[in-house]
Amino acid sequence: MQRQIIDTIEQFHTIIIHRHVRPDPDAYGSQFGLKQLLQHNYPNKNIYAVGTHEESLSFMAKPDVIADALYEDALVIVTDTANTERVDDQRYRKGAKLIKIDHHPNDDVYGDLVWVDTTASSVSEMIFDLFEVGQQTKQWQLPHHAAALLYAGIVGDTGRFRYPSATLKTFTTAGKLITYDFDREKIYNGMYELECNILHLQGYMYQNFIMDEHGAGRVDLTKAVLQQFNATPSEASLLVSSLGDVKDMKAWVIFIEEEDNIRVRLRSKGPVINTLAKQFGGGGHPLASGASVYTFEEADEVYRQLQVLCHK
Missing domain, CATH: 3.90.1640.10 (inorganic pyrophosphatase (n-terminal core))
Incomplete structure (x- = not known):
């Protein structure tokens, strides 16, 4: 070829x-x-x-x-x-x-x-x-x-x-x-060098993520949070791998709220997640994928399904 x-x-x-x-x-x-x-x-x-x-x-x-x-x-x-x-x-x-x-x-x-x-x-x-x-x-x-x-x-x-x-x-x-x-x-x-405000946003993520007993993690970066740290959705996306440093974290999702949708950033240390991304109109690699949803109710459903994947 x-x-x-x-x-x-x-x-x-x-x-x-x-x-x-x-x-x-x-x-x-x-x-x-x-x-x-x-x-x-x-x-x-x-x-x-x-x-x-x-x-x-x-x-x-x-x-x-x-x-x-x-x-x-x-x-x-x-x-x-x-x-x-x-x-x-x-x-x-x-x-x-x-x-x-x-x-x-x-x-x-x-x-x-x-x-x-x-x-x-x-x-x-x-x-x-x-x-x-x-x-x-x-x-x-x-x-x-x-x-x-x-x-x-x-x-x-x-x-x-x-x-x-x-x-x-x-x-x-x-x-x-x-x-x-x-x-x-x-x-x-x-x-990999980051502005101070983005590092402060990373600190917010470490303080506010959740992880269930099966190693499924989540953090929500709403418009209000991004505004608080003077960060754009693109800058927030630079931090998508941060939760991989958490012990026992199997897979995680970061929801980044934009003007018209919510960006879904999925990462994994083992469970295949691109099939989940495809269900919400996205795609990617088995361990690194993305999609978009339009309400936090949809975001909740993404996280529920991620929990199921980590429980298997």
Whole structure:
């Protein structure tokens, strides 16, 4: 599949890369890492990366703003996005050809070419695989900035290599990436340093979470709480892994109230939770998933079902 993707890339003069809404480091890492990789090896092509910018990821990159006309006769590549509803910038449909590169379960099969590898720790890891095939067949080179972006994406989706998704291949890939000239400390600082108000919000979470006798945890971050700490929903989402530090916690959910809905952030140390997320219109990985609900009564039902999963 990698060779098919490379052959397709070579056929197009304009390439537009999309990723999912509410991006995380792997979304940016795979999207912008691919952009930098292709720009370096095809300097005469027009290559763009689009979507709503996430301010907390400014240390990685910033998206391009492009006109609709550029989609005519363009190749569109969507990275790290399981289903079409979550593609950031629905103009992705306007291109001449569509490629999906993802590591989530392939429940929504879209695209003319589909490369899904659920064994990959991240799509950033997959982009490095693509580079290595291009290196062997087309003498591709990986610029240092692209290596930094891919490394950040892998670090983000593996929780600094703590999650089970970090395989021997993941560590091997990371080992190759760190041979490139980039500042790892700068990446870690950009990803994990927090403003004081967000750390205070984290303290609120530790003081106010609940956990039942079976290890199912929950914390509610309402609009009032976010306002109290001058935090945005996106900033609150940076704290989703915090409850994983709690002893005997099996799985947990953080409800983050937004203007029109309640964001559901699910994490687990064992019970499979993406099936629960799918019941509420979301999805994700077996141990890291998300969804949206519209009332706290629905949120209560999510938590009840999470308790059932932890009780099994």
